[in-house]
Amino acid sequence: MEKKSMKGYLYLAPALIIILIFTIYPLIRAFMLSFMEDYNLVNGSYKGINLENYIDIFQDRHFIKALTNTGIYVVFVVPCSIALSLIIAVLLNSHIRFQGVFQTIFFLPYVTSTIAIGIVWGWIFNSDYGLLNQLLSWFGIKSIPWLTSKQYALPSLIIFSIWKSMAFDILIFLAGLQTISEDLYNAARVDSTPRWRVFWRITVPGIGPMISYAFVMGMINAFKVYNEVYALFRGKNGPAGSANTVVFYIYDKFYNQSKYGEASAAAVILFLIVLGLTIIQRTLTGKKE
Amino acid sequence: MNRKAGNVIANILKYGVLIIGALFTLMPFLWMILSAMKTNAEIRAIPPVFFPSKFSLENFTTAWKAAPFGRYLVNTLIVTVFNTIGVLITTILAAFAFARLNFPGKKVLLTLLLATMMIPSEMLLITNFITMTKLKWIDTYQAMIVPWLASVFYIYLLTQFFAQIPDALYLAAKVDKCRDFKYLIKIMIPINKGPITTITILNVISNWNSFVWPLLVTNSREMRVLSYGLVQFQTEEGSAYELIMAASCILVIPIMIMYLFLRKYIIEGVTQSGIKG
Numbered sequence: 001m002e003k004k005s006m007k008g009y010l011y012l013a014p015a016l017i018i019i020l021i022f023t024i025y026p027l028i029r030a031f032m033l034s035f036m037e038d039y040n041l042v043n044g045s046y047k048g049i050n051l052e053n054y055i056d057i058f059q060d061r062h063f064i065k066a067l068t069n070t071g072i073y074v075v076f077v078v079p080c081s082i083a084l085s086l087i088i089a090v091l092l093n094s095h096i097r098f099q100g101v102f103q104t105i106f107f108l109p110y111v112t113s114t115i116a117i118g119i120v121w122g123w124i125f126n127s128d129y130g131l132l133n134q135l136l137s138w139f140g141i142k143s144i145p146w147l148t149s150k151q152y153a154l155p156s157l158i159i160f161s162i163w164k165s166m167a168f169d170i171l172i173f174l175a176g177l178q179t180i181s182e183d184l185y186n187a188a189r190v191d192s193t194p195r196w197r198v199f200w201r202i203t204v205p206g207i208g209p210m211i212s213y214a215f216v217m218g219m220i221n222a223f224k225v226y227n228e229v230y231a232l233f234r235g236k237n238g239p240a241g242s243a244n245t246v247v248f249y250i251y252d253k254f255y256n257q258s259k260y261g262e263a264s265a266a267a268v269i270l271f272l273i274v275l276g277l278t279i280i281q282r283t284l285t286g287k288k289e
Numbered sequence: 290m291n292r293k294a295g296n297v298i299a300n301i302l303k304y305g306v307l308i309i310g311a312l313f314t315l316m317p318f319l320w321m322i323l324s325a326m327k328t329n330a331e332i333r334a335i336p337p338v339f340f341p342s343k344f345s346l347e348n349f350t351t352a353w354k355a356a357p358f359g360r361y362l363v364n365t366l367i368v369t370v371f372n373t374i375g376v377l378i379t380t381i382l383a384a385f386a387f388a389r390l391n392f393p394g395k396k397v398l399l400t401l402l403l404a405t406m407m408i409p410s411e412m413l414l415i416t417n418f419i420t421m422t423k424l425k426w427i428d429t430y431q432a433m434i435v436p437w438l439a440s441v442f443y444i445y446l447l448t449q450f451f452a453q454i455p456d457a458l459y460l461a462a463k464v465d466k467c468r469d470f471k472y473l474i475k476i477m478i479p480i481n482k483g484p485i486t487t488i489t490i491l492n493v494i495s496n497w498n499s500f501v502w503p504l505l506v507t508n509s510r511e512m513r514v515l516s517y518g519l520v521q522f523q524t525e526e527g528s529a530y531e532l533i534m535a536a537s538c539i540l541v542i543p544i545m546i547m548y549l550f551l552r553k554y555i556i557e558g559v560t561q562s563g564i565k566g
Contacts, residue, residue, distance in 0.1 A: 008392030
């Protein structure tokens with residue numbers, strides 16, 4: 001390698017300047033704002049440096065609701081998406097015809113605008129004219145008020161999100177499956193090992209890191225859900241806030257209510273959750289390698 | 290039951306599950322396109338009709354006239370093109386520095402940058418919004434373009450590819466008195482056309498689909514991008530779903546077509562993000 005010089009910084013400068021101004025500075029600023037009581041944007045004044053914002057949000061039932069919703073959302077969306085995606089990916093990997101066509105279809109939701117397709121889902125969920133209730137009526141199920149009742153708002157969001165997140169899961173599972181050596185499967189075939197055993201003993205461990213990655217990414221994305229909610233509920237967070245999410249809460253605090261401190265405190269909590277999940281994921285995959 | 294019959298049943302099950310899965314995935318797209326061709330009476334039919342009585346594109350022209358979608362499209366294109374050019378410049382230069390040049394603090398800097406990937410962008414929006422207000426950039430193109438001109442993920446991705454180019458090539462160029470910048474332009478970029486295309490496409494898609502930031506930093510109708518224009522259109526049209534679905538098509542179909550032709554690059558890039566973590 002050639003000797004060290006400062007020339008590298010010349011090449012890095014454009015990227016570094018942008019990252020400093022729009023990533024590093026806002027990160028530090030968000031921490032600072034989260035400790036400032038009653039921060040005023042116009043004159044930059046605040047009442048004091050304390051934990052008031054954090055106390056306020058944890059006493060705010062809307063924030064608690066956002067957190068519990070996210071919890072419910074994670075418990076349903078992440079495992080369902082992973083299980084269904086695993087089935088599809090294993091089938092896709094088993095020497096089938098039209099593999100390319102299927103793969104192209106399954107990945108389509110990933111590149112699609114969440115806002116546009118979310119509006120389409122809103123139409124599918126429509127209780128009077130929607131496709132879903134029509135399909136359900138064939139099975140004798142009465143019309144369900146998907147988006148207009150407190151009870152069904154979160155389930156609607158969960159169905160849409162499973163549909164949306166499977167695309168990514170299928171893609172990385174398939175990529176993982178393709179790295180498992182064919183020899184292992186051949187050896188199992190020679191020993192006539194039952195299929196379910198092959199699945200649990202070869203396939204699952206082989207893509208273990210992918211599964212844990214999908215798990216953590218799914219959880220992180222769950223905490224960031226916003227566009228999905230906005231599109232389904234026409235800019236609202238569900239009937240009576242029944243589909244509120246952490247990010248929805250943050251934007252509402254700072255954009256509609258101009259409560260920058262509380263919004264920042266909620267953003268710091270979001271950051272800590274994401275950080276914690278990432279560290280768990282790194283340790284998990286680190287051990288397996 | 291003999292082995293052959295077992296295989297047939299296994300195959301039926303296999304393809305059955307895949308086809309049901311594919312239909313579930315495609316269903317919203319099909320429903321969007323079919324609904325966009327229906328008349329208002331067909332949209333409001335109980336029970337719903339599946340196929341429009343005639344395939345007409347009338348709703349598209351009506352929707353296009355009812356709101357300034359032409360303007361939204363131009364805005365989206367301006368933001369996408371300028372942001373993508375900028376992102377490519379910052380990414381290629383930074384990746385070259387990390388992969389090829391030697392400078393003090395390189396390792397620490399790379400580690401720090403990679404750590405920033407863990408920061409949820411939602412956390413940064415509050416301050417960035419305040420910055421835009423102070424710069425008086427609200428309702429301008431630069432507000433939608435400038436804050437997103439650098440991506441650590443793309444830099445990291447391209448650094449990996451740049452680092453694979455053998456040293457010998459660089460040293461030979463040095464002997465010929467080829468300067469670093471010329472080497473980057475003449476050799477590194479052409480050799481790495483594939484990954485650079487991947488980054489370009491991923492960035493175009495994320496610009497095209499971006500919603501929250503344009504929603505925060507634009508106010509006037511003239512500055513709206515397609516995604517923001519679409520939600521406004523939905524609010525204004527209320528329940529004219531045949532028009533709302535036609536408008537949704539305007540946002541979805543161009544990316545769908547691009548995806549069909551360039552899916553190799555897209556899938557490669559996204560898989561990389563999964564494998565590298």
